[in-house]
Amino acid sequence: MREVKVVKATLEDASCLTEVMKRSFDEEARKYLSEGKETIDLNIQPPGYTSVERMRYSIEKLHTYKVIVDGLIQGGVILTITGQTFGRVDRIFIAPLLQGQGIGSKVMRFIEEEYRRIHIWELETSSRQKGNLQFYESHGYKRVFEADNECCYEKRVAAEDTSTLNKLYEHFELQDAAVYGSNFSKASITNSNLEQIHYTNCNMRQSEFRNINFRQASFADLNLAHSKFEFVSLGGVHFSSTDLGEEDAPISFNKCDLKQGTIEQCDLSGLKVVDSLVDGMTINGIRVDDLLAAYEERRIK
Template sequence: MLITIQKAVISDAQKLTKIMKKTFDEEARRWQLNQGMIDYNIQPPGYSSVEMTKYMIEELVYYKIIYNKEVVGGIIVTITGKSFGRIDRIFVDPDFQGKKIGSRVIELIEEEFPSVRTWDLETSSRQVTNHVFYEKMGYKITFQTEDEYGYIKRIKSPIAIENLVSDKDLTNTQYENCDMEKTECYQVSLKGSSISNSNLMNTHFSNCNLSYSKFHNINFNYSSYADLNLSHSKMRLVTLGGVRFIDANLGEEQEPVSFERCDLPGTKISNSNLSNLQITDSDISGMTINNIPVDKLLEVYYRELKK
């Protein structure tokens, strides 16, 4: 029995999506007694989407799981800095489960990132076999709710860590003219903090709660935004030159997006659901729908109304 992991590539997307869908659908049949309810820890958003798989291969750390030369699953992780890792998803084809593939893959991913001292993850409260599995692999419960369990695994480093500040109350501390390049924060509360006139270039935010935050006068050139929940957010005086929205949706509540007083010349919308879209009091010169000039269509429409 040979179990290995290899970095996934775009050409793997179709096969990995098929295995992920098969795995998570089987988990849903097993654990979701109320089939009308979706448990996003069992069937995570985009789990059946090839485009989502491509995104995760390109933007996250995605390994395919190989069992005796056959791809049988995948593991997706987020590595923050040098010391912190998160298991976003792990899945093994149901036909190959029970062969200790999952436990070996956890060992392999830890070997792949030996500097990571802390691993965390969440799983559904309903998947009791997952609880047994992760606890067997050395994970400890950090929280549990009716729907979700959180786990953490801390690995003792044989090497002393320089400049480590841990378990300190730094509330109301002020930092001015400080060099804090490559600072790593994990399980840190910065609620109500203010950051101004600072260089945060190449900063990585992952699995953070930024609700009710404010971003004013910020340079976001060449930034990447993916897998975000922006419900009820407001964007004002925003320059969107060259911005692309890909595989976006309106969420469960289907609350419509509004564009007001926006300059969007040359914008393209394709392969999208625009039912009940309204455009009023706007300059539509040069705008086309299926290569038909909209101003010509309206000209014909109004001419017909006058007849």
């Protein structure tokens, strides 16, 4: 009988967990996605599933566990815990050759045992993965939404600490509502429609936004000093009239795709560009690669 342990992951596990996750999801893609066709199913091959950096982020910011089978990392599970009541199974993966042996069931039982205060669990999976649908339903998850390529599940369990349920608000219709002078510190909002909502003159210090759709949103007159943006899609985003705050703390871009962008009328004094692709990049109409070639030629002379 195999020995299975579920242990909190550390940053040293990031590479191994990423490798196992890639093998697992690639095998699912091989089984359920048509070969030779560019079929996209983000539940089968989720964004960043091959990225060690993305896994490091999950380990640091979310609740990430490694599944150890007979002494080796053979799977993992990534959870998002919102407040004291809601939990989300973001990803669960087991090495392909070990699937179907009850390991995933042990992980699911561990999750509920480890987070007994959580009252509502949710997850999403591809409707193509019939085995997944049966697996989650066998563990008490109920289908609450279904689209062409996606099924959303929810499971409600008896919370060990019922005091958290006194402040649980569900399915409230607050369209066109106005809230003034209210204290929402440490509140948690999940699975809610906040479309076209307006936040004005609010203190959102140390707030966290994860897995949020901000398409066509407007951000103005903000203090973002020392904030962090990680794994963000910035296609078509425009930054204008920004500064570095009272502390004049420098900004940094690391592993960012900035091709075809424009930097105009900006203070770039002391800016460092290191180990970056600059093909076609120009400064005031002068190609940077030409400048570098001229510098290298002069340096050799």
